[in-house]
Amino acid sequence: MDTLQIGSYKFNSRLFLGTGKFSSNTLMREAIEASGSELVTVALKRVKPGEDNDQLLNHLKIERVRIIPNTSGARTAEEALFAARLAREAIRTDLVKLEIHPDPRYLLPDPFETLKAAELLVKDDFTVLPYTGADPVLCKKLEEVGVAAVMPLGAPIGSNQGLKTRSMLEIIIEESRVPVVIDAGLGLPSHAADALEIGADAVLVNTAIATAGDPVLMARAFKEAVSAGRRAYLAGRAAIRSAADASSPLTSFLDSSVVNGR
Amino acid sequence: MSFVEIYNTLRLEELKAFIYSRSENDVADVLGKEKRLSEWDFMTLLSPAAGKFIEDLAACSAAITRKRFGNVIQLYIPLYLSNECTNICTYCGFSVTNKIPRIVLTREQIKKEAEAVKAYGFEHLLLVTGESSRRAGVEYLKMALEVVNPYFSNLSIEVQPLKLNEYKELREYSVHAVLVYQETYHCESYRRYHPRGKKSNFEYRLETPDRIGAAGMHKIGLGVLLGLEDWRVDAAVMAVHLRYLEQRYWRTKYSVSFPRLRPAEGVDLGTLSVTERDLLQLICALRIFDPDLELSLSTRESAYFRDHVIPLGITTVSAGSRTDPGGYSVLKKELKQFEIDDSRSPLEVAEAIKRIGLEPVWKDWDRAFGGERCGGAAAKAS
Numbered sequence: 001m002d003t004l005q006i007g008s009y010k011f012n013s014r015l016f017l018g019t020g021k022f023s024s025n026t027l028m029r030e031a032i033e034a035s036g037s038e039l040v041t042v043a044l045k046r047v048k049p050g051e052d053n054d055q056l057l058n059h060l061k062i063e064r065v066r067i068i069p070n071t072s073g074a075r076t077a078e079e080a081l082f083a084a085r086l087a088r089e090a091i092r093t094d095l096v097k098l099e100i101h102p103d104p105r106y107l108l109p110d111p112f113e114t115l116k117a118a119e120l121l122v123k124d125d126f127t128v129l130p131y132t133g134a135d136p137v138l139c140k141k142l143e144e145v146g147v148a149a150v151m152p153l154g155a156p157i158g159s160n161q162g163l164k165t166r167s168m169l170e171i172i173i174e175e176s177r178v179p180v181v182i183d184a185g186l187g188l189p190s191h192a193a194d195a196l197e198i199g200a201d202a203v204l205v206n207t208a209i210a211t212a213g214d215p216v217l218m219a220r221a222f223k224e225a226v227s228a229g230r231r232a233y234l235a236g237r238a239a240i241r242s243a244a245d246a247s248s249p250l251t252s253f254l255d256s257s258v259v260n261g262r
Numbered sequence: 263m264s265f266v267e268i269y270n271t272l273r274l275e276e277l278k279a280f281i282y283s284r285s286e287n288d289v290a291d292v293l294g295k296e297k298r299l300s301e302w303d304f305m306t307l308l309s310p311a312a313g314k315f316i317e318d319l320a321a322c323s324a325a326i327t328r329k330r331f332g333n334v335i336q337l338y339i340p341l342y343l344s345n346e347c348t349n350i351c352t353y354c355g356f357s358v359t360n361k362i363p364r365i366v367l368t369r370e371q372i373k374k375e376a377e378a379v380k381a382y383g384f385e386h387l388l389l390v391t392g393e394s395s396r397r398a399g400v401e402y403l404k405m406a407l408e409v410v411n412p413y414f415s416n417l418s419i420e421v422q423p424l425k426l427n428e429y430k431e432l433r434e435y436s437v438h439a440v441l442v443y444q445e446t447y448h449c450e451s452y453r454r455y456h457p458r459g460k461k462s463n464f465e466y467r468l469e470t471p472d473r474i475g476a477a478g479m480h481k482i483g484l485g486v487l488l489g490l491e492d493w494r495v496d497a498a499v500m501a502v503h504l505r506y507l508e509q510r511y512w513r514t515k516y517s518v519s520f521p522r523l524r525p526a527e528g529v530d531l532g533t534l535s536v537t538e539r540d541l542l543q544l545i546c547a548l549r550i551f552d553p554d555l556e557l558s559l560s561t562r563e564s565a566y567f568r569d570h571v572i573p574l575g576i577t578t579v580s581a582g583s584r585t586d587p588g589g590y591s592v593l594k595k596e597l598k599q600f601e602i603d604d605s606r607s608p609l610e611v612a613e614a615i616k617r618i619g620l621e622p623v624w625k626d627w628d629r630a631f632g633g634e635r636c637g638g639a640a641a642k643a644s
Contacts (some may be wrong), residue, residue, distance in 0.1 A: 046623070047625070075631075
């Protein structure tokens, strides 16, 4: 069985989902079910910590699906720490998706604050998955402080552009000793397949599914693409050649002239 | 340096001439652009020529909004703390010259009001006062914030312009956003509409968003009072202001509201009225100009208009609002700041949002990110 292990958690699906932007909680639930995902992220700011009857959380009570709270809204390490601890209490999990983006327009992660917070959260026994820029050095430093996986972006969040940071992602995948989850920017199932094909361990998708015309159908399409991409990676791709490999070589007459005795 | 220096380089008559000289070809060119629009492009979308493209504007605006914000609408409710005011604003029901009973809610009354709106399910609250530094100044606001904080996840204020240090202090009390409308960017008109009181200082008000940004607030709300001046020119200058602020205070989010002058006591609506068609054009043009901007539509507008415009570019709506201090629980039938039009209950508005295929969101913030004094993380300016 091709399972993915992040910290002490094992996953059969390599598709992780975000829970924002859906037109209803019911539709979100149906999309998650169709996606086969076993890990979904929820912003702490969207739930009511300590309240048993939270609408959003109630819709996420799905067998096999784990919730990983995220710290979206935090602009500093200090705020992220505070949010992570609250989320741990509210959702009763040590998993945390660390998001610190001081820029509210492109929601790009702050490398300095993220590294600082990651180190402190690891020391506080969290299983930390940081959202980061596609920066190979930063990803190694995060690995060194003990994060369970790194989550570099493929393109700005919500942009649906695909793997714009491909060259850097390839380096991160090559060098990383923890799982690499490509987060943000994937707009189509083919983008997700692309990510798995180049060796990413998983992808996280939200906007592309939540704002699709038919989110449930799109969730299923992503499920299949992730699975296909992963199998392609395991199969080992055929080498890329610059010239065509013709089945009837242009120079074969040289051999046949001998055979013909001329 | 503040926006005043940039403002002083603008020639409003030139902007107006530009806007009114745009052709349909110019509009089509802007709509075909793939890169971020300039302020000039925005003015083209505000032009009378662009009015003929309202269907295209709406389609483009709706698509951008769904992609950026998803299929959700944020709900909030205003809580009027005081109608005490030392200004003359010739269009406002709270104006000092209006002979109306003046109310400043007490701690007990604020608590009752907070409980009343919380019962509807609200998590995002906007505190509103008139301008009275003596009866509803910063110390009063701090008291009010302490009272309401345990009930809500997200607090905004719409009060008189404050000093930089005062904004910094209010961050410690969990203030997330500050709304301050310029009313009009036309300096002479501004002075005519605001002949007396602290508000008569045009430049001080114009610099207020700079102070809010410098204080590290999470969000700044801008707006012009539609109907005071040529709405196209006012919106054009607001866009210049917005882009300046976004680049300078890049950690801050921005929102724009669209207060359209409504009847209130002692108000003459004049001839600059803004039609619903105009308002829709403005909303769509702003969305296309700035995909990340939060756009808020209040209960000043009718239920019919709101239900149709919400899916086209709006991100945030109020519901069940009362614009009289104490109106939710303690003091019935005091004088309002302005008339509301959409008088549906919060639940009815939420149901209407669901019917148009969007999810009403009550909570999208957490006290964890708020100020130390109200139990959140340290709110030191980052």
